[in-house]
Amino acid sequence: MNGLSSAVTDMRLTIDRLGARGDGIADTPDGPVYVPYALPGETVSVGLPAPDPVEGRAARSSHGRVEARANLIAIDTPSPDRRAPDCALFTRCGGCSAQHMAEPTYRDWKRDSVVTALSRARLDIDIGPLVDAHGSGRRRVTFHARRKDGVDAVGFMAARSHNLISIDHCPVLDPALDRAPQVALDVARLLLPKGKPLDVQITATSGGLDVDVRGYGQAGEGIRRTLTQAAERLDLARLSIHGDRIVERRAPSVPMGKGHVVLPAGGFLQATTLGEDTLARLVLEACVEAPRRIRRVADLFAGCGPFALRLTEIAEVHAVESAAPALAALDRAFRATPGLRRITTETRDLFRRPLLPSELKTYDAVVFDPPRAGAEAQAHELARSTVPLVIAVSCDAGTFARDTKILIDGGYTPIRITPVDQFRYSAHVETVGVFFRPGIKRSSRV
Incomplete structure (x- = not known):
């Protein structure tokens, strides 16, 4: 240890x-x-x-x-609830914290993290069972790349340390990322001579591996030619530096609902395919099971459309996001997919400029899925609004509890809270909360 x-x-x-x-x-x-x-x-x-x-x-x-x-x-x-870890690097690598837990203990611990966070916010709410959304594994990964004493290495940081643990295989990754550690090392070797530590993000897409390198700085013509040749040799879909596309050999697309989204270079994507499908299913079910028909939905912190492209099968959607490239990708996917209702987009920083009650009043439902910091400012405006249905999606139990309390203090009633596990063996847990305004008749299906 x-x-x-x-x-x-x-x-x-x-x-x-x-x-x-x-x-x-x-x-x-x-x-x-x-x-x-x-x-x-x-x-x-x-x-x-x-x-x-x-x-x-x-x-x-x-x-x-x-x-x-x-x-x-x-x-x-030892406890009878102890199990043998799946990875020989467990306890050395900082990526996993719970491979030693038997399944019942692990599931209870994950669910209890949400229960505890809500309790600390002085909320006594029934929590549903943990939903396993690991599926085939994580489809995106970030490797750290370092050169030390003339030796290049890629991997993850050691537990509670800045020491690099070299990785050549990770059991929690999707099999489509089996060669990702070697790809990261091959790319990093071309860039590490500059002397800067790098992060190499690799995403499994329908077109192949999508690689984005951070930490290098601006790439000159010489290194761009070298990287283009490397992308050909490594059979990459796309290779970019800080989101600046060096070469795109095939479209790095992923299916979302009926659409296919070509991801922005270095952009955000839910960690697992099943995780995205599960979160979207819970959001869609809440809208379908609502006591009145949902005709217009605001999708806040919409990203490149994991919810919007599914919600638009039943309602018109207004997608709001601060990252313009993500909204552009969503818009292209929407326009290329027949049979969907209308999607409009708005580039807006919801931390600084949340939608106000006067803007929210035309929507039958609002979905928000913010970064780990939560949606405090937007939750306050929702608490002052008359939106009948609010669906909160969160990757942090603490900020989910804070935002939930704001909604409840503003008059919303929690109907269903579901923890979702797409970050297997880590302390992270996703949560989906469904909230109704009082006075609206509840459907027996909810």
């Missing part, structure tokens, strides 16, 4: 519960001790960091509680 401090005290602890990041937590008289990769009921030997010289004991958390993070030395009494 990774050492966390050079000055430690060895001790034995009994783990009482799991934390939000997957750490085992031992409740001691001096406060909780967090032990990575430990499970409730286990007795473990740990190295405890030396007391903080100012506090006189372990450091305080952002909540003011005394906490300590220990280094797991040995599992003295």
